[in-house]
Amino acid sequence: MASLPMTLRVYQALSAAAAPLAPVVIRQRLKQGKEDPARVDERRGMTSDRRPHGPLVWIHGASVGEVLAAAALIERLRALELGILLTSGTVTSAGIAAKRFAPDVIHQYVPYDSPRYVSRFLDHWQPSMALFIESDLWPNLILAAAARRMPMALINGRMSQRSFPRWRRMPATIGALLGAFEVCLAQSETDAERFSALGSRNVVTTGNLKLDVSAPPADDARLQRLMAATRGRPVIVAASTHPGEEEILIEVHRELKSRFPGLLSVIVPRHPARGEAVAGLIAASGLHAALRSHQDLPTATTDIYVADTMGELGLFYRLARVVFMGGSLVEHGGQNPIEAIKLGAAIVHGPHVFNFTDVYDALDAAGGAREAATRETLVGQIGHWLADAGARQSSVDAAAAVVERLGGALERTLAALQPYLLQLRLETGAARA
Structure with a gap:
C-alpha cells in the first residue's frame, strides 16, 4: 500500500467506504434495466457457480465489443484444454456470451470495484492468469490480482x-x-507508443x-423466414x-423510399430496451414500424423494422446490401464494421469513429467504406450503392482486402502469450499426473 501513489490509496479507501451503498446502486440500475435481477450477487463477488478443476x-x-473480440481467442484456449472464466459489465454482453460460447465457458458479471467484492471474487475463482481486453482498467481489480502474483496481460490494448x-x-x-x-x-x-509513454514495461x-x-x-430457420418476408425488397441496416x-435515419429512409420502391430499413438499437422508443419515433414520423421483440416479421406495409433483440445481427447483415455503422453520427466513437464486411455488406459511417480510427482510416482510404456526416450525404451514398450494384461490389471487395491485409492479430496474440500458456499447460499435465 505504501508504494502506491496517493491517488490509488485514496481510491481504495473511498471505494471501500462506498461498499454499503451498493444496494442503492443496484436498485437504481435494476430500474434502468442495466442489471440482471437473477445475478446481482455477482456484482458483490458472490456466486453459486463452482470453479472448475485445473488452470483457469x-x-x-x-x-x-470486447467479448466478441475475444471469441476466437477463447476457442483457441479451450482447444488447449484450459478453463475459461469470462467477465463483463453489461446485460447485453452477458446475453451475447450465452449465445456465442460453449457451456463450459463460465460467464460472470465483473464485481463492483470495491476491495471487499474483488477479494470475494478472486478468493472463489482463484484464476491462474488474467487477460484484460482493451482498456477497462479497474484499479482494485488489477491491484488485488497483482498482489496475488497472478500473471496478467493487457490484450488488444487501446x-x-x-x-x-x-x-x-x-x-x-x-x-x-x-x-x-x-x-x-x-x-x-x-497505441503501443502511448502505452509505453504511460509506463507499460513490455x-x-x-x-x-x-x-x-x-x-x-445466424439461425437458419429464422433467416429463411426473414428472407421470405423481405424477398424482392432492397434492405439497408x-x-x-x-x-x-x-x-436522422428515419428521414434518410423517407427520402430514399421515393426513389427505391419497397425499400426496407432495419434499425438495430445498440441497447434493445430502446426498441419501443425507436418505434415511437417512426410512428410519429408517419412511417410504419414493426418490432422484432414482438415476434413481428416485416410485412409489405412495414417501412422500418426495429430489431430490438440481442445476438441477431448475423441475420440482418445477411439480408443487407448496405450497412450504416451506428455510434458514428453522435460522439460515441463508432462500432466495429468487420462482421458486416465479412458478410458482404457495403459500409457507410458517420464522422465519429475514434474507437476504430485505424480500421476506418484504412477502409476509407481503400474505398472499402464511406463517411457520410449528414442526412444529405447519407442519402446520396446509400442511394448510389442501391442504384449501382457494381460500385457497391467494388467497395465490398476493397473492404474484404483491407480486412485480410490487417488481420493476423489472433496468431500474434497467441504467440506473445505462449510462455504463460505453456506454464498453464504444464500445470494441467502435472495435475493429471
Missing part, C-alpha cells in the same frame, strides 16, 4: 486519443496500473483482434444505433 484463464472485457492526455496528467497512477501487467499487447503502433504490437472475428452466426441517430 480469466478474461475480462467491458461490454459486447489507448484512445481522448484518454491518453487525461492519463498523462496522472503518470504515477496509470504507471502503477499498467506496471501490474506482464505484457501489453497493443492494437497499433500508435509492449508488443499485435494488431486488432476485432479484425479476426468470425462472421456472426443501421447497426448498433444510439439516441440522436434514429431520427
